[in-house]
Every structure is written in C-alpha cells, then in structure tokens.
Amino acid sequence: MKIDVFTLFPEWFEWFSSQRHVSNALAAGSRIDCLNFRDHTPLSGGQVDDTPFGGGAGMVLRVDVVDSALRARYGIDPVELRGRRRVIALAPGGRILDDGLVDELTAEPALTLLCGRYEGFDERIVEHFASDTLSVGRYVLSGGELAAMVVCDAVLRKLPGALGHEASAVEESFSAALGGDPEYPHYTRPAEYRGWRVPEVLLSGHHQRISDWRRERSRERGIRRDGPPSAA
Ligand SMILES: C[S@@+](CC[C@H](N)C(=O)[O-])C[C@H]1O[C@@H](n2cnc3c(N)ncnc32)[C@H](O)[C@@H]1O
Numbered sequence: 001m002k003i004d005v006f007t008l009f010p011e012w013f014e015w016f017s018s019q020r021h022v023s024n025a026l027a028a029g030s031r032i033d034c035l036n037f038r039d040h041t042p043l044s045g046g047q048v049d050d051t052p053f054g055g056g057a058g059m060v061l062r063v064d065v066v067d068s069a070l071r072a073r074y075g076i077d078p079v080e081l082r083g084r085r086r087v088i089a090l091a092p093g094g095r096i097l098d099d100g101l102v103d104e105l106t107a108e109p110a111l112t113l114l115c116g117r118y119e120g121f122d123e124r125i126v127e128h129f130a131s132d133t134l135s136v137g138r139y140v141l142s143g144g145e146l147a148a149m150v151v152c153d154a155v156l157r158k159l160p161g162a163l164g165h166e167a168s169a170v171e172e173s174f175s176a177a178l179g180g181d182p183e184y185p186h187y188t189r190p191a192e193y194r195g196w197r198v199p200e201v202l203l204s205g206h207h208q209r210i211s212d213w214r215r216e217r218s219r220e221r222g223i224r225r226d227g228p229p230s231a232a
Helices: 012-018 020-027 063-074 099-106 123-128 145-156 207-226
Strands: 002-007 031-036 086-096 110-114 132-135
Touching: 002 012, 002 063, 002 145, 012 020, 012 031, 012 145, 020 031, 020 145, 031 063, 063 123, 086 099, 086 123, 086 145, 099 145, 110 145, 132 145
Parallel strands: 002 031, 002 110, 086 110, 086 132
Antiparallel strands: none
C-alpha cells in the first residue's frame, strides 16, 4: 500500500510513522509519503490559502495550489488522476469511515489523502480532483492530519505484517468473523479482583463453549449499539 498525504504539516507524521505497527507495515513494503502543499505553490511567499469569496471568517485552501502540488507529484492533470487512484479529500461532512470503507481502501494499491486546514478546501478541489470525501466523525478537527492518520492506521493494521498477532485483525470488532458486531469482552489475571470474578466459562478450557459465549456477548453488544427498535 502506497499512501501519499498532502498536508501543510508533514512533520506531524514523523512520530506516527515511527510507531511499531506503522513501522512494521512500512518495513513490509508499504509507504507513507508526506508532501507539503507549500512546496509547489505557484504563489509568492509560500501562499497556499486565501480569504473566502462572499466573506466570512478564516482562510480557504486554494485550488491552484492543490493543482500544482498534485501535478508535481504525479505528472498529470489532477482531473485525470482520480480515475487512476483514490484521491480522498478529508472533510467533516464526507463519507463516514467505517470498517467496510477501511476494507475497501485496504484493497487499493495506492491512496492519496488531502488534508485541509483553516476553513477547508476551495470546493473546486473536491469537485474536480477528489474521487471521495471522507470523514472520521461528525465533529470538526483543526486539520485533516489526525484524520489522515486515522485512515492510515486503520488501513495499515489490516495488512499482513503490521500486527504482532495476525489473528488480532481477523476476529475483532466489526469483522466478518463476528458478523459485523463489536468484539466480545476480554479478561486477564487475576481471575478475581475485589470480588469481581471472570466469567467461569473462560476458565473452563472448553473451546466450543468459550467460542459460543464470546459470539453471544458480541451479538448482544451489536444489538445494544444499534438499539432496540422502540428506543430509535
Ligand atoms: C477546521 S476544519 C474545516 C471545517 C469546515 N469549515 C466545516 O465547517 O466543515 C479544517 C480541515 O480539517 C479536516 N477535518 C476536520 N474535521 C474532520 C473530520 N471530522 N473528518 C475528516 N477531516 C476533518 C478537513 O480536511 C478540513 O478541511
């Protein structure tokens, strides 16, 4: 998986890329390349944004700046680019990231993530250069960098070699193995603490009963998450 992140703050990703599961994925052949919009701005003084037409607070990332940064990286008109790879504009109002979308992205050979800042993108960037808009939740972050890290983390940990235990990514919340439900509860030693006992079945050594118990707890959590019809 090759991920290009376009940002005004590439240094944010230095710490992220050095974390164990990310560095494992990078050692196994994945790449995260961070590119600074500012490095290719056609404007003087490193300008990348401007005031919004129609007035209002804040600054808007300019379409000519993003055009120039994408062109410098890929050598083609960015309008053509989105037909060749996923170019994802991170935006609070975009398609919500969930496990299904993560699977979809993990199947791609390459991704381009565009991080907005300030008031966000000139809408022509989204309309003409992006193949998708993606949101990590219905709240507003100060910039797209943390959202891009969420995407990179969720995608890279699904790739072989990223996690210490491959099984960890197979049977976990929202996976097909759990029918899309959240994961069941885990317990470890001590078996009793302040009178709180671990469920007996987990100490039984009976694999089928443990498996059935876990699946049932997982299902219950799925029902709680979706809520009973009367609570909707
Ligand atoms: C301060 S936000 C802009 C918010 C925008 N004015 C609005 O009200 O929707 C700046 C940038 O952060 C990123 N961002 C903020 N919240 C996000 C979220 N929940 N998911 C994905 N990206 C987000 C986007 O790239 C956005 O362009």
